[in-house]
Amino acid sequence: MAKYIEIANQLRSDISQHKFSQDQPFPDQLDLANRFSTSRMTVQKSLNILRAEGLIYSRQGSGTFISKNADLIVQSDFGVDQYVGTSTLLGDRHQIESQVIKFEIRYPNDSEQIALRLNDKELIYDIIRQRVVDKEPYALEYSKMPVKVIPGLDDKVLHASIYGYIQNDLKLKIGSAFRKISADKANSNDEKYLKCGPMDPVLEVTQTVFLNTGIPFEFSST
Amino acid sequence: MAKYIEIANQLRSDISQHKFSQDQPFPDQLDLANRFSTSRMTVQKSLNILRAEGLIYSRQGSGTFISKNADLIVQSDFGVDQYVGTSTLLGDRHQIESQVIKFEIRYPNDSEQIALRLNDKELIYDIIRQRVVDKEPYALEYSKMPVKVIPGLDDKVLHASIYGYIQNDLKLKIGSAFRKISADKANSNDEKYLKCGPMDPVLEVTQTVFLNTGIPFEFSST
């Protein structure tokens, strides 16, 4: 693994455990470079990752600081699996499982064709999974993916990690994602699988994820 | 302006005008470094920008290529104004105006409080603007922003660029944004202001934008 990613992982973990933020704002770049026995450029690449994740921000001439919502952001790392290597950390401390509730292959409807740029003859997977963290139901994940882009998806993969399969077995790379986050009331499925009441608030994340070739491959709602 | 941003702007402009993509995939990094009289590291920072924008992608050992949806992405640079300096280019070739349809200051409702992390006593701007490009109505923009984060917004600013005001006058920096893009049917406002029929499809972009301090400052739908 590249050094700058490992440093980012280490710092992210430290932030989530509140190892700084108490006393000083954040160690400066020269300090970090010494501490990790590396150059300042490499430290900056690490900080760029955390900055892109919204965990920290920097002001020229002043310093680097931890965002107020750092806690919120670290916590909301579901659905993306080991997208940028994030859950390698989470994986150490938490047990993540998936329960497959629905797995169909069918033709896409109009809005699915638009979202995934398909025609009506191109099959999609229609998947609903229950995500279980530390034996507690955590999230419901509705995914639609084109069969032609992600061939060979099966029950075995679904119980583990779709993203792991895409990146490790198919050797495809994730490009970008459009996300929308909102809060809503629980629906009947939420009540059934997430142990919550009919009016409990539920956090909803809708995203379209693209491969680095620009092909959209997932439209999901969590 | 930093050299790597200027190079990114130049390359983005070249891509949008189809100056490569015909013959060779994309000039390699050493070629670009020579062409712009700079180092490879700097070229890579430029490419990182275009890669984050989804315009290009790179494969180790193979080369760098232009995304298939590069055209779509370059085209869909509305709403974000000169966010990363993008519309400095568009500004040269197109005339962009804003017509203010609604401008109110009021208390936020429940969902607005959640989206912008406010309590019910903190005022928000409620703005609807019609965006006009080259004298043609182009988009309707519904924005909600907290008054306490963006003080002093007035009619004059609204007709120009809110993002320009935030970055140039208030000296604030944009952090990250969550976006959702979907297609929908035109509603009555769309018909009235965008010259379209009741069943015409409309592209909808919903986003929450954060300052680099992690404070959310805009919830908008375009």
Next chain:
DNA sequence: AAGTGGTCTAGACCACGGC
């Protein structure tokens, strides 16, 4: 003036893909 982040350089080595 000192300390910080932002940028930039001119090289180096590695990993990977294609010939």
Next chain:
DNA sequence: CCGTGGTCTAGACCACTTG
């Protein structure tokens, strides 16, 4: 094997904030 992108270095100078 060679060409490509990915990473990394050890310094340098600048821009900005703060005391």
